[in-house]
Amino acid sequence: MRLRFMGKLALVFSACLPFVAGTAYAEGAVLSTKSGNAASSAVVLSTESVRKNFAERFPGVDITDVKPTPFPGLFEVQIGMDLLYTDAKVDYILQGALVDAKNRKDLTAERLEKLAQVSFSDLPLELAVKQVKGNGARKMAIFEDPNCGYCKRLHETMKDIDNTTIYSFLFPILSPDSEVKARNVWCAKDQAATWRAWMLDGTTPPQATCETPVETVLALGKKLRVQGTPAIIFADGSRVNGALPLDALQKKLDSLN
Structure with missing residues (x-):
């Protein structure tokens, strides 16, 4: 059970699960594979009513959205990037x-x-470090922390990927040093070369100072619910969390042509 987004629900779940497993489900009191008059005559409440009831049961839990499901009487409750049913x-x-x-x-x-999809055309690409390989026809954006080991692994993989434009959003979330490196990369005379030298060769970005878009990018990541790095967004709006191996990354980029 993923509790990092459900902190205030954790105790409720742990208290309720034994009852559900031992009583309600065992007696078939909640869900059934059979349909009947009870299901067809059940009162259908609006999603707003479900939202209200949920808020009363779990005050302080931020509900992102509520939707009906194809299952009669069952509603989907979205909390961040997690889904519950009620x-x-x-x-x-x-x-x-x-x-x-x-x-x-x-x-x-x-x-x-x-839910993970992002409109690529709406991304503020001017706030990213841009690298163009070959003709740059294929496009991808990556939220990256300068000290993220998996991000560095992804850059090793991308050495063998051609004809791609890569937009790296500097997303320093791991440590204060990440913020320093992000600033030094953004303020460098050649952002792409400095970023590449650090991620591939371990060459520390020289000290540099200027106005950076880091706070704006952090806010963007929060809005898009980026929860870790690397977070890859492809031109079709699909998203992958984590470093893809070469064959999977090549296959995905080829599918966008």
């Missing part, structure tokens, strides 16, 4: 994958993929 009265909470058994689809995975 009944109309918020008497029960479920966390896990909602699967369309008939069509063999993981509806939760599909929703999470959609």
Whole structure:
């Protein structure tokens, strides 16, 4: 169970899970594979009512969105980038994958993929360090911390990738030193060369001072719910969290042509 986004729900879940496993589900009181008159005659509450009920049950938990699901009487509650499911009265909470058994689809995975998408054209690319390789036809943006080991691994992988424009958003979240390095890279005469030298060769960026967009980028990352580095956004709006291996990265970029 991912509790880092659910702090105020953690105690509730831990208290409720034994009851759910031992009583409600065992007796079939909550979910059933059969449909009946009770389901068809259930009162359908609006998503706003669900939002209100949820807020009353869990005060202080920020609800991003509430949507109905294909399952009658079951609602999706989005908290950050996590999804929960609840009944109309918020008497029960479920966390896990909602699967369309008939069509063999993981509806939760599909929703999470959609939530992760970003409009590439809306990204403020002028706030990123730009590197152009070959003809630069394929585009990708990466949120990176200067001291992120996985980001450096990704740069090693990208050495073998051609015809790509890479926009690196300096996203210093790991340490105060990350902020210093981000500033020195941004204020360098040749941002791309300085960034590349640090990420690939370990050459410390020379001391430099100027106005930087770091705070704006941090706010952007928060808005896009970037929770770690590297976070890769491709031109089609899809997102990958983490360093992709060469074959997977090449396949993804090739699919964008």
